[in-house]
Amino acid sequence: MFKDEVTVYVRAGNGGQGCVSFRREKYIPMGGPDGGNGGKGGDIILTANPHLNTLYHLSHHQRLIAPNGQPGGSNNCTGKDGKDLVIEVPPGTVIRDREHQNILKDLKESGDSIILCEGGRGGRGNKVFATSTNQSPRYADKGAPGEERWLYLELKLIADVGLVGLPNAGKSTIITRLSAARPKIAPYPFTTLEPSLGIVAMEDDRSFVMADLPGLIEGASHGRGLGDKFLRHIERTKLVAHIIDGSSAEPLDMLYKIIRKELSLYSPKLAKKPAIVVVNKMDLPEAASNFKKYRAKLPRGTVAVSAIKRTGLETFLKQVWRKL
Ligand SMILES: Nc1nc2c(ncn2[C@@H]2O[C@H](COP(=O)(O)OP(=O)(O)OP(=O)(O)O)[C@@H](O)[C@H]2O)c(=O)[nH]1
Ligand SMILES: [Mg+2]
Structure with a gap:
């Protein structure tokens, strides 16, 4: 099957939440805050793969969502970053914003790629918030939401x-x-x-x-x-x-x-x-x-x-x- 236009919704991953935690260990009283930062959400990346020549494979996937970052953990553990979601399209694919129809990128050559939505930043854990006047903060950041948008992809085959x-x-x-x-x-x-x-x-x-x-x-x-x-x-x-x-x-x-x-x-x-x-x-x-x-x-x-x-x-x- 051949398909030369599709609309898809893409969303980058959200940042993981920062952690609120305190060091609790035998013989170490008042260990202080040790909540780690959340991981960054995965980006949405579009890249031109020369082995493809249609957009058909995207016509079943209306929503493409990158994984979220993992929350931070105690003991200063930073959450894992969400993996980037790489969407492959044939060379010659023109990417437009569905709403405004402006061209975001023209993936002409094989290997061309673009980050279309950035994953959200991970939230900071409570360790970061400790100051001399507040040595045991009981709060942490939420992760930032990932960017989202609707895209209109149009394939213009590249022939001589x-x-x-x-x-x-x-x-x-x-x-x-x-x-x-x-x-x-x-x-x-x-x-x-x-x-x-x-x-x-x-x-x-x-x-x-x-x-x-x-x-x-x-x-x-x-x-x-x-x-x-x-x-x-x-x-x-x-x-x-x-x-x-x-x-x-x-x-x-x-x-x-x-x-x-x-x-x-x-x-x-x-x-x-x-x-x-x-x-x-x-x-x-x-x-x-x-x-x-x-x-x-x-x-x-x-x-x-x-x-x-x-x-x-x-x-x-x-x-x-x-x-x-
Ligand atoms: N006699 C003769 N018949 C031909 C020649 N070239 C094509 N045909 C015939 O013309 C008919 C149409 O050929 P296609 O190649 O399918 O034509 P097309 O332009 O691709 O047609 P569409 O895809 O429908 O637009 C077929 O029956 C072919 O066998 C030729 O050089 N001589
Ligand atoms: Mg024909």
Whole structure:
């Protein structure tokens, strides 16, 4: 299961209570106060783990609470600190405050991490309060409460190039030809319901990350089809590869414009990203004649490929590499 947004409540541990205690030992009359301090509560830490690629594991845990510090003990024993709660998320996770929607941190690289809530300080034991005028204080501090907040986590996959296009254009077929990713492929629209990533290895050790996305249709910005929310995953790609089904009965330049329009409605910034247009299914005679007919109306450098016959894919990769 893929999940690219979750809201969670997090709370750091409370500080442990300070201890009120007096030293009582044979032959040591009036041993004085010996209550230890409480331990600090555990922090809430978020960290980016490169082995994760979804937020699904957090969707069952609405509340994540770090352990409290232990109370102080007699004999000047300090309570144990609560263990920090480390929450792992995939790189590319943007952390927002749920209420104000401001970005608290963008965990872009693997290993990036942030302390989101600090554990409460432990309370001081009665020993600390002893003074010359009050040598046997009968009070101690309570531990401070841990910080708490609601978070909104949003995953924006980090890929170099994202495949966009109408449903059935052959996006998933292309990524399976170029990488080890194996999204489902079928001759009906909306086969792909969630994005997937694949690493494309070129010769001489060069490689880049490609993202296959669900199909977009006209009106996606108003929620038609699967909507356009998954476009967040190409907000960070350096490049957009726009796949067109060459065998379509509709004019190819019109198909091209539908997607361009949806991209700019989603985000003008996205629409300005460098793009490569790919006409697929060139093994079919309709595609070959359509390509000839509409080539001039498509952007310069449009590549013709057949994912099934594996033709043109080299040229496509070279173009991608040059633009990256
Ligand atoms: N003839 C031919 N068929 C192709 C080619 N590429 C893909 N197809 C077929 O087109 C259909 C759709 O392919 P997908 O790869 O699932 O298309 P998609 O763009 O990922 O579709 P959605 O996930 O629904 O958006 C499948 O039946 C594929 O076998 C091609 O180069 N030539
Ligand atoms: Mg697909």
